[in-house]
Amino acid sequence: MHQRIAVLLLFVAGLALAGPVGEAGRYIETEEYLDSAFPAGVPATQTLWLKGDLRADVERLLGHRFSGLRVRYWMDESRSAWILNEIGKELPITIGVAISSGAIASVDVLEFRESRGWEVRYPFFTDQFVDARLGPNDKLDRRIDGITGATMSVDAVTRVAQVALLLHEHVTNAN
Amino acid sequence: MNTSPTPTNGKSRGRRWFRRGHRWVGLSLVAFVIYLSVSGIALNHSGDLELERRYLDWPWLLDAYGLEVPTPSASFADSGHRATLLGERLFLDGRDTGQREAALNGIAALGPLVLVAGKQSVFLFTDGGEFVEAIDLGARLTGPIERVGRTGDRAVLQTASESLQSDPDVALFEPWDNVSGAHWSVSTPPDAAEIAALESAWRGRGVTVERLLLDLHSGRIFSAAGPLLMDLVAALLILLSVSGIILSRVRNRRK
Numbered sequence: 034m035h036q037r038i039a040v041l042l043l044f045v046a047g048l049a050l051a052g053p054v055g056e057a058g059r060y061i062e063t064e065e066y067l068d069s070a071f072p073a074g075v076p077a078t079q080t081l082w083l084k085g086d087l088r089a090d091v092e093r094l095l096g097h098r099f100s101g102l103r104v105r106y107w108m109d110e111s112r113s114a115w116i117l118n119e120i121g122k123e124l125p126i127t128i129g130v131a132i133s134s135g136a137i138a139s140v141d142v143l144e145f146r147e148s149r150g151w152e153v154r155y156p157f158f159t160d161q162f163v164d165a166r167l168g169p170n171d172k173l174d175r176r177i178d179g180i181t182g183a184t185m186s187v188d189a190v191t192r193v194a195q196v197a198l199l200l201h202e203h204v205t206n207a208n
Numbered sequence: 209m210n211t212s213p214t215p216t217n218g219k220s221r222g223r224r225w226f227r228r229g230h231r232w233v234g235l236s237l238v239a240f241v242i243y244l245s246v247s248g249i250a251l252n253h254s255g256d257l258e259l260e261r262r263y264l265d266w267p268w269l270l271d272a273y274g275l276e277v278p279t280p281s282a283s284f285a286d287s288g289h290r291a292t293l294l295g296e297r298l299f300l301d302g303r304d305t306g307q308r309e310a311a312l313n314g315i316a317a318l319g320p321l322v323l324v325a326g327k328q329s330v331f332l333f334t335d336g337g338e339f340v341e342a343i344d345l346g347a348r349l350t351g352p353i354e355r356v357g358r359t360g361d362r363a364v365l366q367t368a369s370e371s372l373q374s375d376p377d378v379a380l381f382e383p384w385d386n387v388s389g390a391h392w393s394v395s396t397p398p399d400a401a402e403i404a405a406l407e408s409a410w411r412g413r414g415v416t417v418e419r420l421l422l423d424l425h426s427g428r429i430f431s432a433a434g435p436l437l438m439d440l441v442a443a444l445l446i447l448l449s450v451s452g453i454i455l456s457r458v459r460n461r462r463k
Binding site: 078 | 306332334340341342343379
């Protein structure tokens with residue numbers, strides 16, 4: 034009987050010490066992310082000023098004012114990568130979006146700063162964006178399933194995916 | 209003559225006191241009921257009313273919250289621009305930039321752009337103070353930024369073991385070795401007028417309406433006694449409900 038109680042107490046103590054399986058933090062460094070987005074070699078950093086209609090379009094997709102006048106991106110012939118910050122509830126989530134030929138190649142959460150909603154970093158969620166394109170009204174051409182308890186983070190990642198596709202389209206047309 | 213109250217008289221006197229007590233407790237709680245209801249309704253619609261984004265800058269309120277402005281930990285000026293760090297909040301020309309940084313190591317005015325350097329990041333602003341971009345140089349640097357300066361229209365950064373120079377757009381930083389040709393940023397204290405402007409800017413965003421309402425609703429605004437007072441009000445409201453039911457039943461029985 035005593036042994037069972039001891040095992041139970043050890044189990045409970047183990048759970049308490051183990052903490053949550055996933056949590057907020059910096060998951061991927063920028064260089065590491067870019068290396069994975071461009072396996073053949075990371076192209077030079079470029080910058081894009083957000084002005085006029087482009088800025089208005091970005092802010093329409095985000096639903097709020099964009100903080101900053103310039104974004105940096107990396108682009109080779111048909112592939113681009115964007116690292117953008119978007120607030121989930123109160124703090125910004127740093128998200129990397131790689132786009133190839135107008136469709137999303139990958140979405141990665143580089144840094145998550147809030148105490149809830151970090152589940153958006155996992156592939157079961159981010160893989161839903163692969164091959165997504167912009168449809169009518171600059172919305173994604175597919176439905177992204179949410180995560181219970183992480184609605185605001187899910188929305189933030191979805192908005193960033195839309196903005197990255199829009200910016201990719203803009204720089205591709207400009208080139 | 210027997211003046212002692214009969215059982216019937218005692219019962220009716222008791223009922224009278226009970227009714228009076230109910231009435232006076234009810235009247236004394238009216239203000240609290242309105243107070244709790246209004247604050248509760250406002251909090252229920254906090255998102256729609258954007259209460260978490262509205263700030264109050266009443267000095268007496270900020271004093272009540274104990275929002276003391278920290279002493280500037282670092283301040284640098286260049287060509288009419290001044291960057292100051294209060295706590296971890298970065299201010300440029302007396303305005304809160306909305307950016308957070310653990311350390312401030314210099315400022316460089318580069319014509320249309322102003323660069324402010326932290327420990328591993330640089331922040332770019334327009335000449336008018338609009339935020340352009342935060343550039344994280346953490347992986348690019350061999351150590352924390354120690355000095356910031358300018359040479360012509362380019363920013364220069366120095367760590368313990370290397371120096372970097374920006375391109376004209378301040379988008380990229382490359383190794384640089386002409387350290388003696390730079391104009392380096394030197395820390396200077398803000399004057400009294402600048403400190404007053406900084407304190408005003410710092411306190412201006414001190415308390416959101418949502419926080420004030422939450423503290424009013426819970427009673428925390430009145431320090432430790434506040435929650436106890438609200439507990440008492442809640443207990444009296446429960447008593448009032450029970451006494452109301454009892455009085456109502458007594459009246460129905462009489463009918």
